[in-house]
Amino acid sequence: EVQLVESGGGLVQPGGSLRLSCAASGFTFSSYAMSWVRQAPGKGLEWVSTISGSGGSTYYADSVKGRFTLSRDNSKNTLYLQVNSLRAEDTAIYYCAKCYSSGWYSGDYYYYMDVWGKGTTVTVSS
Amino acid sequence: EIVMTQSPATLSVSPGEGATLSCRASQSVNSNLAWYQHKPGQAPRLLIYGASTRATGIPARFSGSGSGTEFTLTISSLQSEDFALYYCQHYNNWPQTFGQGTKVEIK
Numbered sequence: 578e579v580q581l582v583e584s585g586g587g588l589v590q591p592g593g594s595l596r597l598s599c600a601a602s603g604f605t606f607s608s609y610a611m612s613w614v615r616q617a618p619g620k621g622l623e624w625v626s627t628i629s630g631s632g633g634s635t636y637y638a639d640s641v642k643g644r645f646t647l648s649r650d651n652s653k654n655t656l657y658l659q660v661n662s663l664r665a666e667d668t669a670i671y672y673c674a675k676c677y678s679s680g681w682y683s684g685d686y687y688y689y690m691d692v693w694g695k696g697t698t699v700t701v702s703s
Numbered sequence: 704e705i706v707m708t709q710s711p712a713t714l715s716v717s718p719g720e721g722a723t724l725s726c727r728a729s730q731s732v733n734s735n736l737a738w739y740q741h742k743p744g745q746a747p748r749l750l751i752y753g754a755s756t757r758a759t760g761i762p763a764r765f766s767g768s769g770s771g772t773e774f775t776l777t778i779s780s781l782q783s784e785d786f787a788l789y790y791c792q793h794y795n796n797w798p799q800t801f802g803q804g805t806k807v808e809i810k
Binding site: 581614621622623624627636638639672674677679683685687688689690691692693694695696 | 704735737739741744745746747748749752753758788790792794795796797798799800801802803804
């Protein structure tokens, strides 16, 4: 059974940092891209970032580019999201998701999320 | 960035009735469209990918259709467990974007 377990969330002051983790099991981790998606209080889902299976390609939403860094350790089956320079608007539940490739087109790979974790909560407040 | 617009925002349906949810893209996303179900406190669940292909384990009462800019998720004969939020999401290019969601509530 595919399982994704997020951790690392918490209360942090504006300008602070956190490292979110996602422990994966039940599939060959290195063969799949992975993503983070967040949901702010009372809002809908927002895609944050995606990393390819090898870690060689990363993609970011404009709202987090330059502040968030996505990485993975395929030897530990773990995904990481380093979140820096946090703002109040980053307050959200952060979900880790396993991705499935829809194929190569328009010069790149693209993915939908086929399995999701239950999320970890990040609260940015003074 | 492609903007995804879902309608209606809220749909009130009686158990056993059908429901039709719409999703419109601001430009063509071909068939690179997914639908997700999300209940409070739970992980989102993939329902449909490729605009019309049901994900593994999804009941046949869920069906997706459309291509280009207009998409529909149809739920025939709603069960109690189907009352939830539903999101569409395109993956035709970067950035991927979600619609704002449709809440399906009990009438």
